[in-house]
Amino acid sequence: MPKNSYVVGLDIGTKKVAAIIGEITEEKKVEIIGIGTAESRGLRKGIVVNLDSTVDAVKKAQEEAELMAGVEIDAAFIGISGAHIKSFNSRGVIAVSGKNKEISREDIKRVIEQSKAVSIPPDREIIHIIPQEFVVDDQDGIKDPLGMSGIKLEVNVHIVTGAITSVQNLRTCVARAGIEIEQVVLNQIATSSSILTHDEMELGVGLIDIGGGTTEVAIFERGSLWYTSVIPIGGDNFTNDIAVGLRTPIPDAEKIKKKYGCVSHPLVDEQETIEVPTVGRGKKPRVLSRQLLADIIHPRAEEIFRLVDNDIKRMGYEKSLNSGIVITGGTALLEGLEEVAEEIFDLPVRRGDPSGAGGLVDRVGTPDFATTVGLIQYGYNLYKETGLPRDRKKGFWSKFKDWLKEA
Numbered sequence: 001m002p003k004n005s006y007v008v009g010l011d012i013g014t015k016k017v018a019a020i021i022g023e024i025t026e027e028k029k030v031e032i033i034g035i036g037t038a039e040s041r042g043l044r045k046g047i048v049v050n051l052d053s054t055v056d057a058v059k060k061a062q063e064e065a066e067l068m069a070g071v072e073i074d075a076a077f078i079g080i081s082g083a084h085i086k087s088f089n090s091r092g093v094i095a096v097s098g099k100n101k102e103i104s105r106e107d108i109k110r111v112i113e114q115s116k117a118v119s120i121p122p123d124r125e126i127i128h129i130i131p132q133e134f135v136v137d138d139q140d141g142i143k144d145p146l147g148m149s150g151i152k153l154e155v156n157v158h159i160v161t162g163a164i165t166s167v168q169n170l171r172t173c174v175a176r177a178g179i180e181i182e183q184v185v186l187n188q189i190a191t192s193s194s195i196l197t198h199d200e201m202e203l204g205v206g207l208i209d210i211g212g213g214t215t216e217v218a219i220f221e222r223g224s225l226w227y228t229s230v231i232p233i234g235g236d237n238f239t240n241d242i243a244v245g246l247r248t249p250i251p252d253a254e255k256i257k258k259k260y261g262c263v264s265h266p267l268v269d270e271q272e273t274i275e276v277p278t279v280g281r282g283k284k285p286r287v288l289s290r291q292l293l294a295d296i297i298h299p300r301a302e303e304i305f306r307l308v309d310n311d312i313k314r315m316g317y318e319k320s321l322n323s324g325i326v327i328t329g330g331t332a333l334l335e336g337l338e339e340v341a342e343e344i345f346d347l348p349v350r351r352g353d354p355s356g357a358g359g360l361v362d363r364v365g366t367p368d369f370a371t372t373v374g375l376i377q378y379g380y381n382l383y384k385e386t387g388l389p390r391d392r393k394k395g396f397w398s399k400f401k402d403w404l405k406e407a
């Protein structure tokens, strides 16, 4: 009976650190068996700025998930974000080697390698090179050129880079928590695995993950990733707007946002009221109209969507969004957000709740777990291609035992 296999996702966000342990079942599915979360205090706008408190949060989330699952985490897929992430499209070209001009695995590797030949500043490292499509002798739109015949092989790729120091700080935190890194994965790529449908990614879709400190954007079309960006505005800004607008402490503003928050004035009944604690001890809470709250936070939602819309238009992707826009991340829980987005993008908008895994999926079925659930799905898909870690990385003793068995 083979030992069970696990896939672990670790999302180190600005608001929370979340760890999910997935078990790969014999029916070749992922079942969520462990979930751990911890408040995050060591990040600013998606970037680690305090190692100690981030390590503490990672350990706390890890322990909680391990306790629930009854297994220990040794390796995990880690999400990365922050405004230091820069991504762009590039192209590689090679002459097909071999006598009969049949494209081999080696050629595919070589052409992808060649696409990296663009100059990357010395303070950046490559996080992903994602092939979008191959071109064989000017025939484009090829997904898998293996075995095809041709003289020239080209590939269009999307390259994601990050600031070496920021990536390193993230790695250090995970290492200090005693977790091995399977792979650092761009948040948007992870999130797409739990949120977007195959059809959306084929037809063209914009993914917007509004978290606590950041808004992460990605555009997919023809099954590939074409554009990503990170805007350093998120749910925390809504909370601040409420604290200032209603003159109430931040923790109260956060509670009010979650309980009564709505970004669209017309969706709120005139009669509805909210109770707002006042700054200063002994003062009575005030009763205000909920429409006032909507008026306070509406401009922030509009600002975020306008920034994304301008970005999409500036890059020329407005024609790519045939399936519209999908909003996720914790802030997607704000009432009325889809309506505001629909107005600004003039496109259909839906909220994305993570799906696709089994087990305790109900407990992580809200948009704040989109990235973490996505990480285990991304990891699982990778394992399907490359084999499970236990089959890949064999220590001396297990190799020796295998050898004895075979001998």
Ligand SMILES: Nc1ncnc2c1ncn2[C@@H]1O[C@H](COP(=O)(O)OP(=O)(O)OP(=O)(O)O)[C@@H](O)[C@H]1O
Pocket: 012, 013, 014, 015, 016, 017, 040, 045, 046, 081, 210, 211, 212, 213, 214, 215, 234, 235, 236, 239, 254, 257, 258, 259, 261, 329, 330, 331, 332, 333, 334, 367, 368, 369
């Ligand atoms: N019910 C709710 N209504 C409104 N906002 C909510 C609700 N629940 C959570 N949020 C907000 O969602 C944000 C956190 O989202 P999420 O957990 O996706 O962030 P994160 O991944 O930690 O941060 P980031 O992605 O920016 O690094 C917070 O600003 C929080 O106030």
Ligand SMILES: [Mg+2]
Pocket: 013, 014, 209, 211, 212, 329, 371
């Ligand atoms: Mg996030």
